[in-house]
Amino acid sequence: MIERRSKETLNALLFFSLALLLVFQFALGPDRERLASVLPGLLWLGFILSGVLGLGRAFLVERENDCWEALLLAPGDKSAIYLGKLVSSLALMALVEALMLGLFVVFFNVELGPALPGLALVIGLGTVGIAAVGTLFAAMTAQVRARELLFPVLLLPVLVPVLLGTVKATEALLLQEPLAAVAHWLKLLVAADVVYLAVGLLTFDVILEG
Amino acid sequence: MAAVPLIRVVGLVRVFGAQRVLDGVDLDIAAGEAVALLGPNGAGKTTLLKIVATLLRPTRGTATVAGHDCVRDAESARAVLGVVGHGAHVYEDLTARENLAFWARLNGRPVGGDTLTDALADVDLDRHADARVRTFSAGMRRRLALARLGLTNPRVLLLDEPFAGLDQRARKWLEGRLEAFKAGGGALLMATHSFGRELGISDRLAILAGGRVTLDTPRAGLESQDVQRLYAAYTEEVS
Numbered sequence: 001m002i003e004r005r006s007k008e009t010l011n012a013l014l015f016f017s018l019a020l021l022l023v024f025q026f027a028l029g030p031d032r033e034r035l036a037s038v039l040p041g042l043l044w045l046g047f048i049l050s051g052v053l054g055l056g057r058a059f060l061v062e063r064e065n066d067c068w069e070a071l072l073l074a075p076g077d078k079s080a081i082y083l084g085k086l087v088s089s090l091a092l093m094a095l096v097e098a099l100m101l102g103l104f105v106v107f108f109n110v111e112l113g114p115a116l117p118g119l120a121l122v123i124g125l126g127t128v129g130i131a132a133v134g135t136l137f138a139a140m141t142a143q144v145r146a147r148e149l150l151f152p153v154l155l156l157p158v159l160v161p162v163l164l165g166t167v168k169a170t171e172a173l174l175l176q177e178p179l180a181a182v183a184h185w186l187k188l189l190v191a192a193d194v195v196y197l198a199v200g201l202l203t204f205d206v207i208l209e210g
Numbered sequence: 211m212a213a214v215p216l217i218r219v220v221g222l223v224r225v226f227g228a229q230r231v232l233d234g235v236d237l238d239i240a241a242g243e244a245v246a247l248l249g250p251n252g253a254g255k256t257t258l259l260k261i262v263a264t265l266l267r268p269t270r271g272t273a274t275v276a277g278h279d280c281v282r283d284a285e286s287a288r289a290v291l292g293v294v295g296h297g298a299h300v301y302e303d304l305t306a307r308e309n310l311a312f313w314a315r316l317n318g319r320p321v322g323g324d325t326l327t328d329a330l331a332d333v334d335l336d337r338h339a340d341a342r343v344r345t346f347s348a349g350m351r352r353r354l355a356l357a358r359l360g361l362t363n364p365r366v367l368l369l370d371e372p373f374a375g376l377d378q379r380a381r382k383w384l385e386g387r388l389e390a391f392k393a394g395g396g397a398l399l400m401a402t403h404s405f406g407r408e409l410g411i412s413d414r415l416a417i418l419a420g421g422r423v424t425l426d427t428p429r430a431g432l433e434s435q436d437v438q439r440l441y442a443a444y445t446e447e448v449s
Binding site: 005061064066067069070071073074075 | 285298300316317318
């Protein structure tokens, strides 16, 4: 609700995404062959960078007026707070990613066509993985002074399986390969999501308590 | 057999780096009793409150609330605690009503009917119920923080400078609420620098200096100048 009202993070992410796409466009030029080979990586680089920016702010609002303490003092299962933050981060990321994907199609003249449903599945699975572990690490680093530096440094290495699975699956789908051809990458993404979600739910209480 | 105090602090030590902020604090507060915790800046008043509030772990010693250990059984302790600290625990971009509703849901309290309106009216904020907290003055934020206490029934209240920033009307309201809370059998611990209204509702004064409670005395019969004299004597003695 706070983000819906202030739109601070959303506006920043939209401008960031646009700037990123312009930079990619100028750097790569109109060479279609070169574009085809780097496009999946670029797309996910955009998703990851905007995700890191958005997730890094997920708990900043709790620092204002000691709201963190109020969360801590609330009786009951703290994993509900993790789930709430995760859902709001997912909604924000999905919005930015949908817009970024649309701009990618326009900027780079990409033909998504029949690959779109499969691509949506890969993006969905990848986003859940990024948000699940990102929300956890955002909580972990929210009370640390060097959080802006520490957050991506901790997050990015842990996201390697998600990056690998999403980039490889996106590459194959953009080459119009069937979804069955990327089943092994999808399994990797599902496994990563399950592990990240389970770790998030089980450890959030400890992280919140500090 | 004497009843177990609602707040019991035994041999509490808290060290931050090389600094020993609390150095063996002992304090008991019984049901229906209010204690004003006085002390100079950096004496450890907020640290002590945070440990009893389960927000900070002690280095050594124990703190219990209604018999629940504040470290090992923090969840049970939180269920009987009401805390208003330095921060108002409010979200700037939510309205007063939304803040209260969020807090009530977080604590499993009902938000239906006139519950929220009544709680806001209680602190004279009903006219500002739908205004964003960002537009509130410090005193209004404080009143909103205090309105939360009207939604729950804590047995133990921990207040850090409870009267700070409040206007005369709000001070009078708070005084009445705290008196009623005491009369209902609640235990109250207030950290303060002020020798004003806090002392009026206190049954005991505890002076914290040098990491220890240097004086713990009944307030009855003490005038404001007596308190100032004691404060000077028991804080200067340590420094």
